[in-house]
Amino acid sequence: MPQFFLNKRLIILLVSIIILVALIGFSLRERSKLTWPEQFVKDTTGWVQSLVSKPANSLAGFFENLQDLQNTYKENKELKTRVEKIASLEAEIQALKKDNEDLRDINGESKTLRDMDPSPATVIGRTPDRWHEMLIIDKGSLKGIKKNMAVVTANGLIGKVKSVNQFSSTVQLLSAMDPKNRISALIQSDTNVFGFVQGYDDKQKVLLVKGIPSGAKVEKGQTVITSGLGGVFPQGLLIGKVVDVKPDQYGLNQTALVKPGADFYDIENVLVIKRLMTQPETSDMSDGKEEDL
Structure with a gap:
């Protein structure tokens, strides 16, 4: 009897x-329709999942909305604080501007390196073979545009006027690989540091500010502007922010890597900047081989 039951169990297995x-x-073969047991199991499983998932998603959404509300409250509080600071800064700037004008009147100084006259222009074309180097604007000599004038967008300096026609002008971008294109720059810190924007790293998308003394303290995040000492550009045009500093190959100077404030690729409207301060003679500013702006 035991042997029979053992064989019976083996046969059943x-x-x-x-x-x-x-x-x-049978379930793995390709079929156009499911069997009614499969359909029943599938429908039942789907209904149970839907029944469970809806309250779970609603509960999760409630907590997410609550978290978003808390974050919004914090951001709103921070923005209000910033707005209050901006209002006080604007009042302080106006007061300082008034004091500066009064002091200039007392000293008989009518102009500074920061004085400028902007002229709006629209980009009407870019040189296809030099997309990252040249663009064309719709203002020329008839509108007072002259060679070497600074060209900026709302976010910062993009280049200078390279050549002028009567009704249009060609602008050379800072990203152009032109060793003669040097711009006198100032790195703002406790003690201002001077250098020259000379070159562009296309891989890292940064400008190279060279000629910085090895002992000068330059840190990441510092703002770089035009110094106004190049003779053509006014002072204070935003160039960008320092992202890194490294010594040159001889160790005598430093080179700052500066992320441009402006986007050189997407440019539609620009301002051509005329410096109001008297410009020195070119022969006094250069040896004839390089242009310092």
Whole structure:
């Protein structure tokens, strides 16, 4: 009797395995329709998942909305503080501007390196083979545009006027690979540091500010502007922010890597900047080989 039951169990196990393999093979074959048991199981599973997921998603959404509300409250509080600071800064700037004008009147100084006259212009074309170097604007000599004038966008300096026609002008971007294109720059810190924007790293998308003394303290995040000492550009035009500093190959000077404030690729409207301060003679500013602006 025990041997019979043992054989019976073995036979049942083998039959079960055969049925399981058959069911697996049947379920794996390509079919256009499911069987009614499969449809029932699938529909029931989907209904249960939907029944569970909706309250769970609603609860999760409630907590997410609550968190967003808290973040919005904090951001709103910070923005209000900044707005209050901006209002006080504007009042302080106006007061300082008035004091500066009064002092200039007392000393008989009518102009500074910061004085400028902006002229709006629109980009009407870019040189296809030199997309990252040249663009064309719709203002020329008839509108008072002259060679070497600074060209800026709302976010900062982008280049200078390279050549002028009567009704249009060509602008050379700071990203141009022109070794003669040097711009006198000032790195703002406790003690101002001077250098020259000379070159562009196309891989890192940064400007190279060279000629910085090795002992000068230049740090990441400092603002770089035009110094006004190049003779053509006014002072105070934003160039960008320092992202890194490294010594040159001889170790005598430093080179600052500066992320431009302006986007050289997407440019539609610009301002051509005329410096109001008297410009020195070119022969006094250069040896004839390089242009310092």
